[in-house]
Amino acid sequence: MHQIPAQAICFEITETVVTVNLAQIASKVLAIKELGFCFALDNFGSSMSSWGYLKNLSIDYLKINGTLIKNIVEEKFI
Numbered sequence: 001m002h003q004i005p006a007q008a009i010c011f012e013i014t015e016t017v018v019t020v021n022l023a024q025i026a027s028k029v030l031a032i033k034e035l036g037f038c039f040a041l042d043n044f045g046s047s048m049s050s051w052g053y054l055k056n057l058s059i060d061y062l063k064i065n066g067t068l069i070k071n072i073v074e075e076k077f078i
Helices: 015-020 022-033 050-056
Strands: 010-014 038-044 061-064
Touching: 010 015, 010 022, 015 022, 015 038, 022 038, 022 050
Parallel strands: 010 038, 038 061
Antiparallel strands: none
């Protein structure tokens, strides 16, 4: 049997899954994180409510949706 530490394992959850039931997902993420595992939120920025999820989830890594940053260098911000 391999002795892999929990902090070396990162579970990935998509933003689409989070939109189905934020409260239930958030509690499960916290329970699993208490065991030492990490979480990544994939496809961030694919919905208008993306920022709200960050407040309610204990996420270690954020994988940003490509459409959110596409042409970021060329775009002008006011």
